[in-house]
Amino acid sequence: MKRDKEDKFDRQLREKFDGFTPEVPPGLWGKIAEQLGEEKQQPLRGKKRRISTWWMAVAATLVVVCGLTYWFNRPVEVTYLHGGAALPEMEGPKPAPVSEPEKEISPAPEPLDAERVKRLFAKRTDKAGNRLAKITAANTDEGTAARGVAVTASAGSGSAKEEEILPVEQPAGRSARLEEAAVALEEPVLAGVPDIQPPVVLDDVEDTMLAVAPSEKPSFGVSSILNYVVGAVDQREEKLVTFSNDEEGSLKLDFNFSLARNKKKKIK
Amino acid sequence: MERTVTIDKLYEGCRAGSRQAQEELYRALAPKMMGVCMRYAKSTFEAEDMLQAGFIKVFTHVGSYRGEGSFEGWIHRIMVNTAIEAYRRNVRGGPHIAIDEVYDDVQHTFSMDRLECEDLIQVIRELPDGYRMVFNMYALEGYSHKEIAEALNISEGASKSQLSRARAWLKEKIKQLEGGAYETR
Numbered sequence: 448m449k450r451d452k453e454d455k456f457d458r459q460l461r462e463k464f465d466g467f468t469p470e471v472p473p474g475l476w477g478k479i480a481e482q483l484g485e486e487k488q489q490p491l492r493g494k495k496r497r498i499s500t501w502w503m504a505v506a507a508t509l510v511v512v513c514g515l516t517y518w519f520n521r522p523v524e525v526t527y528l529h530g531g532a533a534l535p536e537m538e539g540p541k542p543a544p545v546s547e548p549e550k551e552i553s554p555a556p557e558p559l560d561a562e563r564v565k566r567l568f569a570k571r572t573d574k575a576g577n578r579l580a581k582i583t584a585a586n587t588d589e590g591t592a593a594r595g596v597a598v599t600a601s602a603g604s605g606s607a608k609e610e611e612i613l614p615v616e617q618p619a620g621r622s623a624r625l626e627e628a629a630v631a632l633e634e635p636v637l638a639g640v641p642d643i644q645p646p647v648v649l650d651d652v653e654d655t656m657l658a659v660a661p662s663e664k665p666s667f668g669v670s671s672i673l674n675y676v677v678g679a680v681d682q683r684e685e686k687l688v689t690f691s692n693d694e695e696g697s698l699k700l701d702f703n704f705s706l707a708r709n710k711k712k713k714i715k
Numbered sequence: 716m717e718r719t720v721t722i723d724k725l726y727e728g729c730r731a732g733s734r735q736a737q738e739e740l741y742r743a744l745a746p747k748m749m750g751v752c753m754r755y756a757k758s759t760f761e762a763e764d765m766l767q768a769g770f771i772k773v774f775t776h777v778g779s780y781r782g783e784g785s786f787e788g789w790i791h792r793i794m795v796n797t798a799i800e801a802y803r804r805n806v807r808g809g810p811h812i813a814i815d816e817v818y819d820d821v822q823h824t825f826s827m828d829r830l831e832c833e834d835l836i837q838v839i840r841e842l843p844d845g846y847r848m849v850f851n852m853y854a855l856e857g858y859s860h861k862e863i864a865e866a867l868n869i870s871e872g873a874s875k876s877q878l879s880r881a882r883a884w885l886k887e888k889i890k891q892l893e894g895g896a897y898e899t900r
Contacts, residue, residue, distance in 0.1 A: 456886065457854035460835065464855060467832040468746035469753060472763055476741055479770050480734065 519669045522696035668692055670699075726786045729777045737774050744787060745770070748794050753836050754851050755798035757844070769797040795856060799866050802848050830892060838888045845869070846881035853878050 670690040677686050689701040722743060728736025749766050756762035772793050780789050839847060848867055852858040853874070858866070860874040867874070 456882065461855050463830075463832060463835060464750060464754065467750040469749050469833075471745045471749050471766070475745070475763060475767060476738060479741065479767055479774075480738070482767070482771055483734075483737070483774055 520696060520698070523692065523694060525694060668696075722786050726777070726780070729774060740773075741770055744790055748790065750832075751791060751794045752798065754839060754855065755795070755802070755848065757840055761801070765794065765797050765801060768801075769794040772797065795852070798851075799848070802844060802867070806844060830889070834892060835889070838885060838892065841888070842881055842884065846877045846884070849874050849877040850881040850885070854882070 670692045673690040674686075677688050677690070681687055683706070685703055685706055687703055687706045689703070691699045691701065693699055722740065725736050725740040725743070729740055745766065748769065749762060752762040752765040752769070753759065756765055769790075773790050776793075780786060839850070842850065845867065849863055852863050852866070853860065860871045860878075863869075863874045864871045869877075
């Protein structure tokens, strides 16, 4: 009975609304038609944009990752000393990118006077000879005879013999090299290079100059980062793992197995 | 019969993408569908939005109509679904309003001839959103409590409870509108 009454109420309402046709706003169809026109174009445009954006993001990420990987694993620059071997090559035509900027920066090089250079060398040789003579004289006064035959001879024969002996006392090949440098400086091509100053630099260390290995700057790379991380984890003086870079830039791993064994023993 | 035939013919035109057929279908069914939307919406503006969104769906998804039932009935269901979607959007984070228990006097029969549809719609709109949806779907559309529960994401018990309260509340309101001019049987 109750259900029938409720159904009747619902039915009455349904019948009431069955013929209900309220007025529709006049401009509504225009909005619908306009939206329908946009809907026909938007789905394709929206999809395209989404896909292209996605690929662009992926491509950008790849480029960044590859760039960082190359940067941290790039080969270390090796500088080779050419010495005199490079001199003959400089006689030929100079490469444009190297010579042009120097012309702009440095003033025009003036040709070196070979006679003047020789005089300078002779002057310096005399000075060095005098210094050596003083040293040898002092040594002989103290009675030390173990300085060599040449020194003893110079001390005994006086200043007249010093001039003959002193060139012998100079490091082997010094005067010869100086003469070579002087001859080389006479050449017009070499005179154009402003950075060459061998007469001034060659004082006491000229023999060791070429033998000294090029100073290597400590490179900051992946190995440094990894060593820092290992150092943060492993706080002992000796590290279990050590990273380093060789000259070609390859990453090397060094394991300290003795530490690993000690650790195992400690754990047991 | 003639109207049904006309709408079926318009369906073919709409499926072919004819803008003229779409407009004719809109002119033929918009007032009736506007009545449906007004029952579900809280205001006339909301009803217009529902109607617009519903017809856009009709024209863009007309290919999915399989011919089961009338084309007009399919459009009616799309309008109801649009109203349900709007309710779901609005109900998120919104306050859940309940109506107090109202004494349901089932002994009275209502004479609704003296009431205008607009008055009845105004009364229905005063119902809280959930109650209005359940009452519309069950009493006026013929959905089962199970279907309503699934559509509104509530339990069947809640659907029954809300229907009962909404019905009692509406009767009380309609009684007041009629000014006591109802028949006692």
